[in-house]
Amino acid sequence: MTDADSHAMTIGMMNVTRIQRRIAQLQQQLLELGPLHPGSISEQYNVCGNPGCRCKDPKKPQKHGPYYQLSYTWQGKSSTRFLRPEQVEEMRQKVANYKRLRELMNEWVGLAVERERAERAEEKHHRGD
């Protein structure tokens, strides 16, 4: 084995260790995630059916709202529902946690693929081909 080979192998092993350490961090962060919910929250402003209402003012219409809507798709089914104003803040946090879950999962899967590659590269060095 040349010095260059031995160096490459050390790098490969370091990668696997580093990847494993990062995966352990991600697992911990996943455990610490609070309540979550998929979807997004949007604000709606509506016009009512009342003639002469401020929402129909010809010069300066003031629509009613905001009304908060939660929209999400789960298992192929889309849902939308209104949130009461006092529910909005908590739901924002849940939606943010869900987004975080997806980010953590994506990074974990990416590292799993990278780790597999690093391990194969290492084996190749051991076999010497």
Ligand SMILES: [Zn+2]
């Ligand atoms: Zn109105």
